[in-house]
Amino acid sequence: MKLTVNGHTAYAYTGTRPLLQSQPTAVFIHGAANDHSVWSLQSRYFAFHGWNVLAVDLPGHGQSDGPLCTSVPALAEWMAAFLDGLAVKNAVVIGHSMGSLTALELASTRADLVAKLALVGTAVPMAVGDALLDAALNNEEKARRMIVEWSYAPMGHIGNNQKVPGTWLPGNSMALMRRMTKGVLRNDLAACKAYLGGLDAAAKVEAPSLVVIGERDMMTPPKAAQAALGALRNARAETIRHAGHNMTVEAPDAVLRALWKFANA
Numbered sequence: 323m324k325l326t327v328n329g330h331t332a333y334a335y336t337g338t339r340p341l342l343q344s345q346p347t348a349v350f351i352h353g354a355a356n357d358h359s360v361w362s363l364q365s366r367y368f369a370f371h372g373w374n375v376l377a378v379d380l381p382g383h384g385q386s387d388g389p390l391c392t393s394v395p396a397l398a399e400w401m402a403a404f405l406d407g408l409a410v411k412n413a414v415v416i417g418h419s420m421g422s423l424t425a426l427e428l429a430s431t432r433a434d435l436v437a438k439l440a441l442v443g444t445a446v447p448m449a450v451g452d453a454l455l456d457a458a459l460n461n462e463e464k465a466r467r468m469i470v471e472w473s474y475a476p477m478g479h480i481g482n483n484q485k486v487p488g489t490w491l492p493g494n495s496m497a498l499m500r501r502m503t504k505g506v507l508r509n510d511l512a513a514c515k516a517y518l519g520g521l522d523a524a525a526k527v528e529a530p531s532l533v534v535i536g537e538r539d540m541m542t543p544p545k546a547a548q549a550a551l552g553a554l555r556n557a558r559a560e561t562i563r564h565a566g567h568n569m570t571v572e573a574p575d576a577v578l579r580a581l582w583k584f585a586n587a
Contacts, residue, residue, distance in 0.1 A: 334377060349415045354511055394517035398427035418443050422441040442570065
């Protein structure tokens with residue numbers, strides 16, 4: 323579906339189902355230089371099992387027009403405007419990587435919008451190395467390759483596609499990032515690095531929270547999630563075994579089970 327947010331076209335995948343007032347709503351927020359498609363399995367399952375689904379494309383990503391949001395607070399403000407435009411309240415808000423920071427900030431500033439919060443592949447603060455930022459500015463292809471190298475567990479680099487056997491997951495990730503216009507990757511990485519208020523935001527969140535951790539995540543290692551877990555008032559963690567940072571596509575069923583159980587508890 324498409325709607326107008328702040329004067330620009332915004333897109334969200336709904337699982338091909340209509341939004342019904344009688345159903346709860348799950349909101350899925352993607353990470354840096356990605357789009358709604360990273361949530362394909364999880365969003366479609368929710369949509370076909372009694373939930374409204376909004377898997378968004380953030381501004382300047384996928385089918386949503388720019389301008390890009392240059393900070394996590396700006397992303398959260400955009401998400402609030404998006405949900406207000408649809409009169410959505412008390413959603414289960416799920417974010418991956420940069421999307422997890424966006425979801426966290428949203429939950430801390432607009433508690434009326436977030437009934438439950440799920441952070442997938444998160445770190446608060448989220449460290450982004452200077453070498454990666456430099457590559458994103460001067461050699462985007464190199465930066466993409468660095469990210470892919472760090473985003474999958476070893477088995478993910480040589481196969482292990484649980485849904486489409488024979489499909490190369492890192493190649494899919496490279497293709498998705500290449501679809502973004504120049505500058506999106508650098509913008510997103512810089513926004514993640516600059517977000518230093520995450521722990522203060524977490525301390526304000528009253529909604530039940532879930533932190534989903536990839537056992538083999540090198541982008542946001544398991545230990546990097548511990549500060550957020552400690553700051554959130556009502557949180558628990560679930561570890562996805564043998565999975566890296568891109569666990570939504572590398573271990574889609576395991577991530578779905580964790581999110582489904584949490585959303586329906």
